[in-house]
Amino acid sequence: MKNTARSAFRRAAVLAAVVVLAACSPKDDGQKPSDTAANVTLTPAQRQNIHLYTVARGGYHKVIETTGTVDFDNEQATSVLAPISGPVARLLVAPGDHVRKGQALAAVNSPDYAAAVSAYRKAISTATTLRRLADMDKDLLAHNGVSQREADQAETDAAGAEADRDAAHEALVGLNVDPGVIDAIRTGKPVGQIEGFIRAPLAGTVVERLVTPGQLLQANTTPAFTIADLSRVWVMAQIFASDLEAVHVGDRAVVETGVAGKTLSGTVGNVAALVDPNTRSVAVRVVVNNPGEFLKKQMYVHVRLESRQETTGVLAPVSAILRDDQNLPFVYVVQPDNSYARQHVTLGYRTGDRYEIQSGLTPGQRIVADGAIFLQFMQNQ
Numbered sequence: 164m165k166n167t168a169r170s171a172f173r174r175a176a177v178l179a180a181v182v183v184l185a186a187c188s189p190k191d192d193g194q195k196p197s198d199t200a201a202n203v204t205l206t207p208a209q210r211q212n213i214h215l216y217t218v219a220r221g222g223y224h225k226v227i228e229t230t231g232t233v234d235f236d237n238e239q240a241t242s243v244l245a246p247i248s249g250p251v252a253r254l255l256v257a258p259g260d261h262v263r264k265g266q267a268l269a270a271v272n273s274p275d276y277a278a279a280v281s282a283y284r285k286a287i288s289t290a291t292t293l294r295r296l297a298d299m300d301k302d303l304l305a306h307n308g309v310s311q312r313e314a315d316q317a318e319t320d321a322a323g324a325e326a327d328r329d330a331a332h333e334a335l336v337g338l339n340v341d342p343g344v345i346d347a348i349r350t351g352k353p354v355g356q357i358e359g360f361i362r363a364p365l366a367g368t369v370v371e372r373l374v375t376p377g378q379l380l381q382a383n384t385t386p387a388f389t390i391a392d393l394s395r396v397w398v399m400a401q402i403f404a405s406d407l408e409a410v411h412v413g414d415r416a417v418v419e420t421g422v423a424g425k426t427l428s429g430t431v432g433n434v435a436a437l438v439d440p441n442t443r444s445v446a447v448r449v450v451v452n453n454p455g456e457f458l459k460k461q462m463y464v465h466v467r468l469e470s471r472q473e474t475t476g477v478l479a480p481v482s483a484i485l486r487d488d489q490n491l492p493f494v495y496v497v498q499p500d501n502s503y504a505r506q507h508v509t510l511g512y513r514t515g516d517r518y519e520i521q522s523g524l525t526p527g528q529r530i531v532a533d534g535a536i537f538l539q540f541m542q543n544q
Contacts, residue, residue, distance in 0.1 A: 202502035213534030223514040225409040227468040231400035240391035245380035247359045249273030267360040276359035283331040290324035297321035367392040393456040400466040401444040409470040416449045419465040476519040497529040
């Protein structure tokens with residue numbers, strides 16, 4: 164009898180423990196939207212506080228929100244290499260200076276420069292002498308003073324010397340020698356101390372100065388300056404694969420600087436053909452006019468890309484969207500008995516004051532557009 168009583172007691176204890184554990188355990192481990200809330204019913208007077216919206220398909224233009232970094236317009240910027248070797252004698256500009264095309268940026272004491280001037284002078288003298296001899300042989304040939312072969316050779320020598328003279332002239336032009344100095348050498352006029360110059364290949368702003376006085380330059384190797392036309396810049400934005408379909412060359416872009424609410428307009432100039440292996444994003448180049456040179460290289464900006472291609476979808480007002488206690492979006496849908504029931508939805512792009520509804524609603528359904536918060540309050544009472 165004692166064993167039987169003891170066994171019955173144990174069975175009762177186990178049963179009590181199971182009941183307690185069942186009461187303490189959660190009813191649902193998943194985060195499923197709760198659709199069990201009772202529908203809301205309104206009186207005719209209360210219905211005056213809400214406005215309904217009939218769901219329909221409509222067209223809209225997708226807007227991609229992203230970030231970007233300012234860069235020079237590489238079509239209007241260049242790195243200036245020293246065209247001649249030698250030490251820097253003088254720097255003639257500073258970063259931030261505006262320069263015109265051909266303006267001298269730095270003076271260089273260059274043996275290359277002096278050698279090119281000397282070669283041009285010699286080439287002029289040689290070409291002049293050989294041309295005079297060729298003309299004399301041509302006259303002598305007419306009077307049988309020289310043979311045809313001798314006259315032809317003299318003409319060949321003169322033509323070769325003239326080609327050398329022209330090449331020496333182009334070498335001086337390539338070294339950015341002042342045209343006035345070249346003309347003085349060509350006409351035999353004396354010239355003063357000859358300095359080589361690094362000159363601006365285009366008009367713009369000196370954004371980098373990479374040399375110092377006395378620094379030894381190597382011709383066509385040493386970068387000396389960076390010049391850029393800052394009236395137009397590039398903004399390099401990043402998008403992901405899910406947004407590629409919505410972004411095309413020519414789309415409008417709005418660049419927000421975050422400084423005093425200043426915004427600038429731009430245009431998508433290029434969508435990269437490669438994915439960045441580190442970020443898995445695609446670079447989009449936005450061309451932006453830069454009045455007052457406000458945008459600076461490496462500045463971070465917010466970019467809004469506005470697709471020109473129209474997309475269609477089921478749309479609902481932003482004011483109709485509410486969130487439940489699990490932060491899942493839902494709307495109130497009018498039922499056949501004129502009550503209002505929660506319906507969870509999946510949101511897509513937001514365009515202005517409307518959301519694209521990817522799932523949860525069909526065209527023709529009526530939802531509460533204004534006053535939905537009032538229904539949620541009543542339902543939670």
